[in-house]
Amino acid sequence: MKLLIKSAKVIQPSSEFHQQQVDILIEDGVIASIKPKIDERADQILEIENLHLSEGWFDSSVSFGEPGYEERETLENGLLTAAKSGFTQLGLNSNINPIADHASALNFLQKENEKQAVRVYPIAALTKHSEGKDLAEVYDMHHAGAVSFYDYKKPVNNPNLLKIALQYVQNFDGLVQSFPLDESIAHKGYVHENKQSTILGLKGIPSFAEELQISRDLHVLEYTGGKLHIPTLSTKKAVALIREAKKKGLDVSCSVAVHQLVFHNDKLETFNSHFKVMPPLRSKEDQEALVEGVKDGTIDMVTTDHMPIDIENKKVEFENALFGTIGLESAFGALNALLGLEKTIDLLTKAKKRFHIPTSLIKEGKMANFSFFNPKGNYTFAPQHIYSSSKNAMFLNHSLTGKALGVYAQKNLVLHESDS
Template sequence: MKILIKSATIVLPDSKYHQQTVDILLQNGKIEKIEKNISAEVDQTIEMKNLHVSLGWFDSSICFGEPGYEERETLTNGLKTAAKSGFTSIAVNPNSNPIADHSTSIKFLKSHHTQFGVGVYPVGALTVKSESVDLAELFDMKNAGAVSFSDYKKPIENPNLLKIALQYAQNFDALIQSFPQENAIARNGCAHEDFHSTQLGLKGIPALAEELQIARDLFILEYTGGKLHIPTISTEKSVQLIKEAKKKGLDVSCSVAIHQLIFTDEKLQGFNANYKVLPPLRSSKDAKALIKGLKDGIIDMVTTDHCPIDIEDKKVEFVNAAYGTIGLETAFAALKTIFSTEKTIDLLTKGRARFGIENPKFEKGEIANLTLFNPDYKYTFNEENIISTSKNSMFIDSKINGKVYGIYANHKLTLA
């Protein structure tokens, strides 16, 4: 099948085509030509207002419901959401039912690979049933296609278990994730411990709960070696701790959820459970430090931390509501409210190498892995813009800037 993309402005800082407006001819999944003007008989021509093209985007932390929580999100609709939001590769968390803690679960997720053009890269559970007691079958899951190991939103409470995991994983070059929260300090808190939680009568989760866990994990990493990823950090001190660890030469990476850059704990005033996430929304000082951490390269990647939650678990009292927000549909436009188009694309295309996923290339003869978008489309995001089955977005009624047209990847074109 031949597809011709007309008059596309390329956003790819490391490429000779950066900021050039070109035509792109795709045939049988590959880039056949990149020229100023291409005339050819094709099966489909794509022409769109203010069309821009970048390499396909990657997200390191995605949750879907299936298997077990299909009322939240099915894999089919979730992958359609990812594609129409501009993502060509996603790492899927193991918080299904049953927990993805063995090779069969990994193979099930991999069986959906390339649906709608989206590459699915499973994250296996670090421990059996994510109960933080016994290590899961890491080696078997790695052979089945797992790109990392994590107990999603559950800290590794036993430091010896993390030590053993980091030591064992070095035998097959695996990436271990450790969620940054010390439960003995967080306890049953549900909001950032600060002025707003006190004013609202909500039990707080201190920044210390995150920072103490990160400090512990970095000490263990220094002792064991290995590769550690700390997902969704949220405090100023966390950025500093990771900066110092990198200066020491430790093999550590981290991510930040996009909503942590945009919103702060002031949003809790209305007790809207869509703003209940883990880690909790922190202070404006923390948000500024996270943005700076991205600009300085200390924070390695952004994530939507997309987590669909059904209405029964969100439309309840704030303290009883489930943690999580969806974020795929708003990722690009939300980042554009802070960063330039070039920096936004840089952030959305980072992270693959850390998870052992090959980076795509924009050259003639290469497999096409592209995201199509308009960086200057301003609108107010509302529930009608949500593709996900669950509607738990904290971005509803937000004014954002940027529209995704779709993707071409894995021999498939998906348009929004």
């Protein structure tokens, strides 16, 4: 099959075609030709106003629901949502039922890989049943396709277990993740602890619950060596701790959720449970420090931290609502509005190296793996922009700039339907 992409601007600094407007001919999934103008018969022609493309985007922390929570999201629709949102590769978390803590569970998560444009790279559980007691079968899961090991949103409370994990995975260059939360400090809190949380009568989580855990984890990493990833930072001091650790030469990386870069805890005044996430939205000062950490490279990557929650568990009293927001659909528009186009594309692709995900150079003879987008145009994110089965979107009614249009990957073209 031949696909001809007409008049697309390439955004990939490592490509000779960066910032050039070109036609691209794809034959059987391979880039056959890239020229200013191609006049050749094709089975399908893609021509969209102000079309831009880059290499396919990767998100390092995505949750769906299947198996166990299909009412939240299925694998099939989740991957379709990702494709329409511009993503071609996902790190899929282990928080299903049963927990993905063995090789056969990972095989299930990858069952759609040959059918869909989006490819799943499992983030396997670090411990059995994600209970934090015994190390899971990480070596077997590594061979089954796991790109990292992480008990989703659960800290490694036992420092000796973290020590053993970091030492063990060095045998195969594995990546351990440790969620930054000291549960003994956080206790039963669910929002940022400050004067506002007291006034609102909401139970708070102090910033130092995150910072204390990060400090401990970095000390363990300094002792053991190995590779550590700390997902979804939320505080100013956490950024400073990572910055200092990198100066010391520790092999540590970190991420921030897109919503933490855009919102802060003033949103809690409405008691809207869409804004209940873990880690919680912090202060404006924390938010600004996170943006600065992204700009100066201290924070290595962004994630949507996409977490569908069914209406029965989200549209309830704030205290009883489950943590989480969906974010795949709004990620590009939010980042583009905040940071500009080239920085946005860099952030949506640079995590691949850390997770050993294949990159894709836009060059003749290479397999085509593209994300399509239009970086122009402001609009308000609305229900018709949501493709997920669950609708718990923090970005509803927020102004975004530019839209993801779809993807071409694994010989599949997926475009979102026109919306208003």
